[in-house]
Amino acid sequence: MFRPLALCIGLRYTRAKRRNGFISFISAASVLGIALGVTALITVVSVMNGFEKELRARILGMISHATISGVGSGLGASEWQAAMSSAQGDSRVVGAAPYIEREAMLQGQQVAGAIIRGIDPASEPSVSQIAGQIKHGRFDGLKAGEFGIVLGQELAWVLGAQVGDRVTVYAPEVRATPVGAMPTLRSFKVVAVFEAGMQEYDRGLAMIHLQDAQRLYRMGDQVTGVRLKLTDLFQAWHVARDLADQLGGLYRVRDWSQENANFFEAVRMEKMVMFIILSLIVAVAAFNLVSSLVMLVTDKQADIAILRTLGLSPREVMGVFMVQGSIIGVFGTLLGVAGGLALAFNVERLVRWLEGVLDRQFLSPDIYYISTLPSDPQAADIIATTVVALILAALATLYPAWRASRVDPAAALRYE
Structure with a gap:
C-alpha cells in the first residue's frame, strides 16, 4: 500500500x-x-x-417576467395581438396579458400620486399573483365600463379610502371644453385592496380595467404592451432576446432583471x-x-x-x-x-x-x-x-x- x-x-x-x-x-x-x-x-x-x-x-408577484412594448407611444390592437400571439407560440412562455401603465393623481380624503395600471382581469392571473394578494374586496369586481379600481394597501390608507368608497383619478391628459382646457378626470369605485409586501407597489400602484384605462387616457384600442410569464424566470433574458429577434426589432422586449437591475x-x-x-x-x-x-x-x-x-x-x-x-x-x-x-x-x-x-x-x-x-x-x-x-x-x-x-x-x- x-x-x-x-x-x-x-x-x-x-x-x-x-x-x-x-x-x-x-x-x-x-x-x-x-x-x-x-x-x-x-x-x-x-x-x-x-x-x-x-x-x-x-417583485415578480406584481411585475411580469418579460414585457413587449412599442418603440413609440403604444401598440395598436393588431400589433399587440400579433405580438401576444407570437409570444404564446414560444414553449417557454406560459402566460401573456395586455396592459396599460400611466401616471395619475388620485383624490380621496387626501391626494396622492400613483401609477395606474390597466389590466385584463381574465388574463392578468396568468402573468401575476395579484388575485392572491387581495386583502379586502374582490378582484373580479373589476368590470369594463363600471370604473372600478384596486388600490395598494398603503395607497388606500393615504387616500383614506376603503372598499366601496369612491376616488377621483386625474389623468395627465387635457381635453378641450367650452370653458377652456380641462384635465381629464373620472370617479372610480374602490372594489378591492391588495398587499404585495413591497412599498413600491402597496404605496404607488392602482389597477383598473384595461378598457376603462383606454377610455381614461383616450388610447382607443391601443395598449402600452404585453406582459409575459415564463417557465423559467432565470431564462428571461434569453427569451426576451429571442422574442426581440423573432419580432424583427419592431418591438421593445425587456425582462425583469433589466427592469430591476439596480x-x-x-x-x-x-x-x-x-x-x-x-x-x-x-x-x-x-x-x-x-x-x-x-x-x-x-x-x-x-x-x-x-x-x-x-x-x-x-x-x-x-x-x-x-x-x-x-x-x-x-x-x-x-x-x-x-x-x-x-x-x-x-x-x-x-x-x-x-x-x-x-x-x-x-x-x-x-x-x-x-x-x-x-x-x-x-x-x-x-x-x-x-x-x-x-x-x-x-x-x-x-x-x-x-x-x-x-x-x-x-x-x-x-x-x-
Whole structure:
C-alpha cells in the first residue's frame, strides 16, 4: 500500500497526546475558530439568499417576467395581438396579458400620486399573483365600463379610502371644453385592496380595467404592451432576446432583471461584501492555527532533529507539519459546514424561540415588510465557503512547516 512517510508521521503526531497542554488548547481553539467562522459565513449568506428570494418573489408577484412594448407611444390592437400571439407560440412562455401603465393623481380624503395600471382581469392571473394578494374586496369586481379600481394597501390608507368608497383619478391628459382646457378626470369605485409586501407597489400602484384605462387616457384600442410569464424566470433574458429577434426589432422586449437591475445588483454587491467581511473571521482563526503550529514546531524540535538524522528530508519534514495543519483545517471546516447547515435550515425556528424567551419580536410586521427570517442555503455558496476556509487553513500551515524544515539537528540535540 502506498503510504507516504510524511503523511504517516503527520497523522501519528495528530493522534498523539501532546506534552504541552497549552498547545492542545490552542489547536482546539483553532478548530473552533474555523468552525465558528464557517458556520457564521454559511448562515449569513443563506439568510441573505432567503431575503433575495423573498424580495424576488414579491417583485415578480406584481411585475411580469418579460414585457413587449412599442418603440413609440403604444401598440395598436393588431400589433399587440400579433405580438401576444407570437409570444404564446414560444414553449417557454406560459402566460401573456395586455396592459396599460400611466401616471395619475388620485383624490380621496387626501391626494396622492400613483401609477395606474390597466389590466385584463381574465388574463392578468396568468402573468401575476395579484388575485392572491387581495386583502379586502374582490378582484373580479373589476368590470369594463363600471370604473372600478384596486388600490395598494398603503395607497388606500393615504387616500383614506376603503372598499366601496369612491376616488377621483386625474389623468395627465387635457381635453378641450367650452370653458377652456380641462384635465381629464373620472370617479372610480374602490372594489378591492391588495398587499404585495413591497412599498413600491402597496404605496404607488392602482389597477383598473384595461378598457376603462383606454377610455381614461383616450388610447382607443391601443395598449402600452404585453406582459409575459415564463417557465423559467432565470431564462428571461434569453427569451426576451429571442422574442426581440423573432419580432424583427419592431418591438421593445425587456425582462425583469433589466427592469430591476439596480436593485438586484445592490443585493448581489451586499452579499459579496458580507462574504468578504465574514471570511475575515476564518482568516483570524487561520492565524490561531499559525501560532498553534509554530508552538508545536518549537515543542517538537528534538523529534524533528531525530527524524532529520534518520534521513528525512527538509521537504518531508515540511510535509509532516502541513499534514497536521491541514487536518485541523479540514476538521474545523467540516464541523463549520455541519453547524452552518444545521443553523441555516433552522434559523427561523431559532429566532421564534428567542422571541419567546425574550418576550419581544425582532421583526415586527408593523415596521418590516418581511417579518420572518428566511433562509435559502445554496450549494454554490457552501462550496465557495468550504474552499475559502480550506485555502486559508492550507496557507496558514506554510510558514510553520517551512520553519520546521529549517531546524538544525545539531543545534536542536545539543542540550538533549
